[in-house]
Amino acid sequence: MGSKERIHRLKENTKVNIINAAHEIVKEEGWQALSMRKIAEKIEYTAPMIYEYYANKEGILLELTKKGYLLLGEKMREARDKYETPEEQLDAIWLAYWNFAFEEKEYYQLMFGVQVNCCVIEDLLPIESTPYGIATKPVMTLMGINDPEDDRVCTKYYTYWSIVHGLVSINIVRKGASDEINRQILKDAITGITRSLKS
Amino acid sequence: MGSKERIHRLKENTKVNIINAAHEIVKEEGWQALSMRKIAEKIEYTAPMIYEYYANKEGILLELTKKGYLLLGEKMREARDKYETPEEQLDAIWLAYWNFAFEEKEYYQLMFGVQVNCCVIEDLLPIESTPYGIATKPVMTLMGINDPEDDRVCTKYYTYWSIVHGLVSINIVRKGASDEINRQILKDAITGITRSLKS
DNA sequence: TAAATAATTTAACACCGTTAGACAAAATTA
DNA sequence: TAATTTTGTCTAACGGTGTTAAATTATTTA
The missing domain is CATH 1.10.10.60 (Homeodomain-like)
Incomplete structure (x- = not known):
């Protein structure tokens, strides 16, 4: 049998x-x-x-989500195990995460709820009305730069944006950390970046 | 007439x-x-x-996206105009962004491609296989903490995760900055957070 | 009032996820 | 081996989606 x-x-x-x-x-x-x-x-x-x-389509998505997490875990562990010091390990872990996101873009989108958005709208608005225009102005002041397209300004803007957008996204797709922890992260990150502008 | x-x-x-x-x-x-x-x-x-x-459904979404950007821009500008120094302005601007994301969650989701994801899977895996488990271990080592649920560890994990996920998301839904700038942001942010663990 | 134009609806197409029922093949039982 | 049950698979259908063409109704113009 x-x-x-x-x-x-x-x-x-x-x-x-x-x-x-x-x-x-x-x-x-x-x-x-x-x-x-x-x-x-x-x-x-x-x-x-x-x-x-x-059971249904969602069951298939769930299975793919699982596979994605398993794969991501593997990559992060492999990366970590190549190094000894915690500092190097952290570098390697998050670089592996970064690479996974683009090498397995479809998994990443499913796992973390990232859509392939339709359309960029910012270009249609005058720059001083866009988040970029608004948020880079004080950055330029602090850094003593006049060109809003300067790479140093751009870098700082994306640093601010990434941390805030990341924290927001995590909390929209699922409750991430507690409110106090979120506030703390947000505050620390913003002041940290701002401090870095002046050096 | x-x-x-x-x-x-x-x-x-x-x-x-x-x-x-x-x-x-x-x-x-x-x-x-x-x-x-x-x-x-x-x-x-x-x-x-x-x-x-x-023209079609996407036309409606486009219009809503526009409205969203206009509204976000207003909020950020209003917040900024309450302060004089660039430092305070940056705080206010990004706090306004943060608040907009949750007060106008639907707009935010549309504008930045954030889905309300189906299911959390992490809880089903053993902690040492999850991104959280893997990435917090070196953090704990550096901070000299044993409990992976300690708020200080949690905060640092979400800080790493937010910046990386934010940067990834921005680059998945639309090409954000250039590759070099992205690398720079990633590297700076990671080493910056890691440095902060030891103080 | 009659003709032309504009506004609105009905009906349909091709797709979607999902379910119930039919049907044939295989396995099990007598 | 023959009859019966179980299993695997498909057909047909339901109610939903975005979208289009054609028919119909209402309004304006001559």
């Missing part, structure tokens, strides 16, 4: 085929193009078959 | 009605619930009517 096992293995196999098909479609055409019917086509079945393996 | 104007004004009016209806629906039920038919119902028309005013 080893055939039970064989059949179980076969079922397991199409289960991963489904996941792989989904991942392929997303890599080729993006998340908005992923549909049950398209997955079915890829594995040469009809759409309802998939429901024998996953 | 002032009726031309009156009619034009009326058309302008339903155009903003459409936008307002869309915004209301999103505030009530979230982005995934926004549909042309639902907008139509809200303004007591049928769906195809909307296409007399906007």
Whole structure:
């Protein structure tokens, strides 16, 4: 009665085929193009078959999310284990995170709720009305620079923006840390960057 | 022949009605619930009517994005104008940005491509396999703390994560700064936070 | 009032996720 | 082996989506 096992293995196999098909479609055409019917086509079945393996589309997304976290964890651990000192390890860990985000962009988008947004609007507004224009002005004052396109200004703006946007995003897609901790992080980061402008 | 104007004004009016209806629906039920038919119902028309005013659904999203940027710009400028020194202004500007993100969450999500993600997966994995577990270990070493749930560790983790995730997100939804600038920001931020652990 | 124009709706298309029921193949039982 | 049950798979359908073409109604113009 080893055939039970064989059949179980076969079922397991199409289960991963489904996941792989989904991942392929997303890599080729993006998340908005992923549909049950398209997955079915890829594995040469009809759409309802998939429901024998996953409760629904969200079940497939959940599975992919899991795979993503596993993969990210691996990469971060591998990176860390190449170094001895905690300082170097931290560098390596977050660089691995950074690289994962772009090498496995589709996973990253799913795991952390990052859309491929439609349209850039900022260019249509006068610069002094844009977040960039507003937030770089005091930066320029502090750094004694006049050109808002200067790389040093740009760098600082993106540093501010990244930390605030990152913290916001984390707290929008899921409750991140507590409110006090968020305030603390925000305050520390902003004053930290501002201090760095004057040196 | 002032009726031309009156009619034009009326058309302008339903155009903003459409936008307002869309915004209301999103505030009530979230982005995934926004549909042309639902907008139509809200303004007591049928769906195809909307296409007399906007080319398609994306046109509506674009308009809302514009409104969002305008509103954000206002808030940031208002905040800045309450202070004199650039230091205080930067604090105020980014606090205004932060507040906007949560007060106008729907706008923020649209403008910056932040999804309301489905599911948290981290809790299912053993802590030493999660990004949190991996990245906090060297932090704990450097800070001389043993409890991974200690607020000081948590704060530092979220600081790292926020800056990296923020920078990643910005570069995924749209090309942000140049590659060199991104590298610079990443490197500076990481080493900056790491330095702060030891003091 | 009749003709022309504008405003609005109905009906349809092609897609989506999902479910119920039919059907054939395989496995199990008698 | 024959009959029966179970399993795997598909067809057809439901209600939803964005969008378009055509028909219809209302309004303005001649």
